[in-house]
Amino acid sequence: MSSAVQKRYPEVWRKHTPRETAARWLWIAAVAFASAWSVSALDIEWVFFKDAHVQAADLAGRMWPPRWAYLPKIVAPLVETIHIATLGTAIAVVFSVPIAFLAARNTTANGFTWAVGRGILVASRSVNTVIWGLLFVAIFGPGPLAGIAAVSARSVGFLAKLVAEAIEEADRGPIEAIEATGASTFQVYVVGILPQVMPVLIGTTVYRWDINVRESSVLGFVGAGGIGIYLYASINQFAWQQVLVVLLAILAVVVASEAVSAWVRERIS
Amino acid sequence: MSTAAYPTSWRPPPAFFGTRTRQHAAVIAALLYVAWSVSTLNIDVNRALAGFGRAVDLFVRMVPPDFSRGELLVRGMVESLQMAFAATLAGVVLSVPLGIAAARNLAPRPVYLAARGLIVVGRTFHEVIIAIFFVKLFGFGAVAGLLTLAFHSVIFLAKMLAEDIENVRVGPIEAVRATGAGFLQVVVYSVVPQVLTRSVGTAIYRLDANVRHSTVVGIVGAGGIGQTLSASFSRYDYDFAAAILLCIIALVALGEWFSDWVRAKLR
Numbered sequence A: 001m002s003s004a005v006q007k008r009y010p011e012v013w014r015k016h017t018p019r020e021t022a023a024r025w026l027w028i029a030a031v032a033f034a035s036a037w038s039v040s041a042l043d044i045e046w047v048f049f050k051d052a053h054v055q056a057a058d059l060a061g062r063m064w065p066p067r068w069a070y071l072p073k074i075v076a077p078l079v080e081t082i083h084i085a086t087l088g089t090a091i092a093v094v095f096s097v098p099i100a101f102l103a104a105r106n107t108t109a110n111g112f113t114w115a116v117g118r119g120i121l122v123a124s125r126s127v128n129t130v131i132w133g134l135l136f137v138a139i140f141g142p143g144p145l146a147g148i149a150a151v152s153a154r155s156v157g158f159l160a161k162l163v164a165e166a167i168e169e170a171d172r173g174p175i176e177a178i179e180a181t182g183a184s185t186f187q188v189y190v191v192g193i194l195p196q197v198m199p200v201l202i203g204t205t206v207y208r209w210d211i212n213v214r215e216s217s218v219l220g221f222v223g224a225g226g227i228g229i230y231l232y233a234s235i236n237q238f239a240w241q242q243v244l245v246v247l248l249a250i251l252a253v254v255v256a257s258e259a260v261s262a263w264v265r266e267r268i269s
Numbered sequence B: 001m002s003t004a005a006y007p008t009s010w011r012p013p014p015a016f017f018g019t020r021t022r023q024h025a026a027v028i029a030a031l032l033y034v035a036w037s038v039s040t041l042n043i044d045v046n047r048a049l050a051g052f053g054r055a056v057d058l059f060v061r062m063v064p065p066d067f068s069r070g071e072l073l074v075r076g077m078v079e080s081l082q083m084a085f086a087a088t089l090a091g092v093v094l095s096v097p098l099g100i101a102a103a104r105n106l107a108p109r110p111v112y113l114a115a116r117g118l119i120v121v122g123r124t125f126h127e128v129i130i131a132i133f134f135v136k137l138f139g140f141g142a143v144a145g146l147l148t149l150a151f152h153s154v155i156f157l158a159k160m161l162a163e164d165i166e167n168v169r170v171g172p173i174e175a176v177r178a179t180g181a182g183f184l185q186v187v188v189y190s191v192v193p194q195v196l197t198r199s200v201g202t203a204i205y206r207l208d209a210n211v212r213h214s215t216v217v218g219i220v221g222a223g224g225i226g227q228t229l230s231a232s233f234s235r236y237d238y239d240f241a242a243a244i245l246l247c248i249i250a251l252v253a254l255g256e257w258f259s260d261w262v263r264a265k266l267r
Helices: A003-008 A018-041 A046-050 A052-063 A068-103 A111-126 A129-140 A144-168 A172-180 A185-222 A228-236 A240-268 B020-040 B045-062 B070-101 B109-124 B127-138 B142-166 B170-178 B183-214 B225-234 B238-266
Strands: none
Touching (some): A052 A240, A068 B020, A144 B045, A185 A228, A185 A240, A228 B127, B045 B238, B070 B238, B109 B142
């Protein structure tokens, strides 16, 4: 038997070719190297871990029992947190639709407008809500307005990206039918494409709203309104029993908003 | 012939809410909500309007971005990356036991409920809240950030792993069990091969998410580029802040591209 035949029909079965095996080992080596480099370069003081559980238990002890008398004071900021999330999401929806049309390959005017649309998506999505908060506090001063702006700045990219994908996958049939009536481009977009992407837009909006409630709970850390200010203040005053009340309140609001969001999304799909 | 049966104008039906009356009701309810929420938020209109002028001012001060303190910038970015890598590693390792405990078809009922409870509570709190506790416990710096990201990674990866395990086909499990294999052998020989590829994909996704989140935990002093950014904002050092923001955008976009590429290859 020639060696070429033997190469094609080997005696021993192997799952991967030598090339695949080499690639796998290279990946594993890269991961191992990156991990080792990261862990060693961070200068971890392992001594701290020794008494971490004691420290954590001590902190938990100071938190108990929760000071429920603090609860009435944080109802208004909790409502404000939800308002920031809701208004921020609403503004984002309004801006996300035109940006989505700009960033979708089949509806954008030319290569330049497409690049602009994609650029907005990337910039909006890459900067965290809290960092947007930092920026808008510098613009509007501390308060819920900065929070609303931050939430909408981050959500615009999130919504527009998914809507743009839906536009690119839109069914050609209705679009051609509307075009055949002599409709203008704007009319084609509004009557032919928008109804097709509506379910995606609504579903994503409700999903993003629930993420935004969670994000709004920390916007106060940078001065952008909501419950975060009270949490930060209580921690800085070492008022741990108040901290526990605030944490439980945030837990309740976030779990409730998640349930609402899941319920709505189930109903519309 | 009646003209009523053939109307001369046509309006598209409302896209949702069913009828036009219900659509109007929904619009009115939305407007009432906006009026109520805006009135409780005490938004100062003058300050809001002044903000637009200040935004222009801020933009002018940000351009051109100042890359002259490159060393500080690179150190912060590298620290963020290291936090993300190390946190993903810790997350992958620790999520395996928690994921198995949170899978309904493998874990006993009480263990399952406890693990699910931990996942729900852990997912609720934003990274920054977790970070502030780790900063209190471990002091300022990257270790607190690393632990924050690791905590969230464990919770996220365990949730995804548990769902993957719950969706495995029972055939292989029963086959391995029929050979008289113990619990660990059942897991290794029938569950692991079914969930491995998806888990690698989830871990890569989480690495990307950790890169994103590593840029923000620094706001409360948990290390990384976020700390540098926060400091530059509080010093009104806006041209440096602009440079940092551009680097964050580039890093996050690169991370997302990498994660999409690897996950596309895995499929």
